[in-house]
Structure formats: C-alpha cells, structure tokens
Amino acid sequence: MIKVLLIGLWVCIVSIGGVYLSARMSEATATADAAPAPVVxxxxxxxxxxxxxxxxxxxxxxxxxxxxxxxxxxxxxxxxxxxxxxxxxxxxxxxxxxxxxxxxxxxxxxxxxxxxxxxxxxxxxxxxxxxxxxxxxxxxxxxxxxxxxxxxxxxxxxxxxxxxxxxxxxxxxxxxxxx
The missing domain is CATH 3.30.479 (Tetrahydropterin Synthase; Chain A)
Incomplete structure (x- = not known):
C-alpha cells in the first residue's frame, strides 16, 4: 500500500515538474519571437x-x-x-x-x-x-x-x-x- 502511495506521489511530482518546465520554455520562446527583427x-x-x-x-x-x-x-x-x-x-x-x-x-x-x-x-x-x-x-x-x-x-x-x-x-x- 505504501508503495502505491509513493509511486502516485512520484508521478504527481514528475507531472507537475513537466508542466512547469514546458510552461517556462514556451514563455522563453514567445519572448524570443516577440523581439523585433533587425531592419535591413x-x-x-x-x-x-x-x-x-x-x-x-x-x-x-x-x-x-x-x-x-x-x-x-x-x-x-x-x-x-x-x-x-x-x-x-x-x-x-x-x-x-x-x-x-x-x-x-x-x-x-x-x-x-x-x-x-x-x-x-x-x-x-x-x-x-x-x-x-x-x-x-x-x-x-x-x-x-x-x-x-x-x-x-x-x-x-x-x-x-x-x-x-x-x-x-x-x-x-x-x-x-x-x-
């Protein structure tokens, strides 16, 4: 029973970490895309x-x-x-x-x-x-x-x-x- 509870907690932590990391990465990409292109x-x-x-x-x-x-x-x-x-x-x-x-x-x-x-x-x-x-x-x-x-x-x-x-x-x- 404790094993199942620890595995569930581990899956939650990994899922939350993945969502957080992907949100931060998409913000960095959006900021880079928003930078004006150099004028030729x-x-x-x-x-x-x-x-x-x-x-x-x-x-x-x-x-x-x-x-x-x-x-x-x-x-x-x-x-x-x-x-x-x-x-x-x-x-x-x-x-x-x-x-x-x-x-x-x-x-x-x-x-x-x-x-x-x-x-x-x-x-x-x-x-x-x-x-x-x-x-x-x-x-x-x-x-x-x-x-x-x-x-x-x-x-x-x-x-x-x-x-x-x-x-x-x-x-x-x-x-x-x-x-």
Missing part, C-alpha cells in the same frame, strides 16, 4: 548638388554637397518617388528656404541637427519611417569671389571650398548579380 537597410547615394546662396537678390556663392541616405529596404520599395529626388527637395528646403548655415560663423553649424531635419522631413513627406540614417559625404561653401579667382587662375593653384562638414565616404551599393 540600403544605402541610397545622393546626387552631387550645387545650390546658389542668394543674399540681397544676388548670388553670393554656392553650397556644394553630396548627402546619402540609409533607408529601410522593405519600406523604400513602397515609395513611388525616387529617394534622391526627395533628398534634393529636402536639401533645397533646408539650405535655401530656411537657411540653417550662418556663413559668417560656420563653426556654429550643428550637423546632427541638420541630419535629423533631413531624416524627419523626408519621413514626414512619406508618412513612414523610411529613412534610418543620413550621411553627409560633402558639404562645402564656395564664394563667388573664390570662383572668380579660380577661374582667373585657370586651374593653377585653385583656392579650395570652405568645408562646412568633414564628410564620410559612402561606397556605392554593389550592383545586383544576375543569374
């Missing part, structure tokens, strides 16, 4: 831009730049307009419509704020968080006087443009291999 991004290389700086109705110089975007690969497939066109439009808005750069005090320029405004502006136009990161490859200023001096020198010892941001090198995406 693609680099969209921007076109080189040259935008006039207009002051008192006259051209004072030009912004020279190239800015690239890191975009969510899946979300960017749904975008109807070319990303480089959206980028150029946003740059014209920031540099011409609402100037963010004080050319007399270039050191006060905040590149992180500039990147965020580009990213937020494009994402707002698209209605989704398509742009993940903005990379400034080049952002320089060349005054009209510097251009005229360099033209007069005919390529001998040109005066370089004024660096606004020290850019990063962005590699062009590799072409897709065809099978």
């Amino acid at each position: 991004t693609t680099v969209v290389r921007g076109n080189p831009i040259s935008m006039p700086v207009i002051h008192n109705g006259a051209v004072d110089g030009y912004f020279l730049g190239r800015i690239s975007l890191s975009v969510d690969s899946e979300k960017s497939k749904k975008v109807q307009l070319p990303m480089d066109a959206l980028l150029t439009d946003q740059l014209f808005s920031l540099l011409m419509g609402n100037p963010m750069i004080d050319l007399k005090n270039v050191g006060s320029f905040d590149p992180e704020n500039f990147r965020n405004k580009i990213k937020d502006g494009i994402n707002a136009k698209l209605g989704d968080a398509v742009v993940a990161n903005v990379m400034i490859e080049q952002l320089d200023y060349m005054s009209k006087e510097t251009i005229n001096t360099n033209t007069a020198r005919r390529g001998n010892n040109p005066i370089p443009a004024q660096k606004i941001v020290e850019g990063v090198v962005v590699e062009a995406p590799a072409p897709a291999a065809s099978h």
